[in-house]
Amino acid sequence: MTSRSSWNTxxxxxxxxxxxxxxxxxHNYRCIQEDDAEILRIVRDHFADHFRTTDTTGPVSGxxxxxxxxxxxxxxxxxxxxxxxxxxxxxxxxxxxxxxxMSYDANWDxxxxxxxxxxxxxxxxxxxxxxxxxxxxxxxxxxxDLARHEGR
Numbered sequence: 567m568t569s570r571s572s573w574n575t576x577x578x579x580x581x582x583x584x585x586x587x588x589x590x591x592x593h594n595y596r597c598i599q600e601d602d603a604e605i606l607r608i609v610r611d612h613f614a615d616h617f618r619t620t621d622t623t624g625p626v627s628g629x630x631x632x633x634x635x636x637x638x639x640x641x642x643x644x645x646x647x648x649x650x651x652x653x654x655x656x657x658x659x660x661x662x663x664x665x666x667x668m669s670y671d672a673n674w675d676x677x678x679x680x681x682x683x684x685x686x687x688x689x690x691x692x693x694x695x696x697x698x699x700x701x702x703x704x705x706x707x708x709x710x711d712l713a714r715h716e717g718r
Contacts, residue, residue: 610642
């Protein structure tokens with residue numbers, strides 16, 4: 567059971583600098599779990615359907631708020647987003663993400679494999695690593711500061 571005092575813990579109160587993103591990735595993302603594969607299928611199919619039926623004018627921007635050391639939300643946005651921002655509060659996670667931009671680790675290929683079961687991902691026009699490198703920007707930031715970007 568969660569104690570009542572922990573409900574009042576703010577994100578900024580957590581010692582995120584001590585978070586170990588490598589251990590987290592090793593535990594959660596070295597081998598794809600079926601629940602992650604199912605999430606990817608749902609998101610993949612939703613995006614493909616949405617962008618097939620929605621008339622978009624101009625480039626599309628994506629953002630993953632509170633990315634953590636997880637690349638698969640950004641991978642899911644690749645076919646449609648010219649730019650993708652990974653907004654992360656933890657300095658340790660920011661360093662991890664920045665280290666993945668130029669060429670992400672091989673364990674993320676299994677997540678891409680689930681996405682590329684759909685034609686929209688297979689017809690990207692370039693390899694996912696190249697597209698990821700061109701589209702993704704990592705920014706250190708706080709979800710609660712996003713209000714100042716209202717309307718964007």
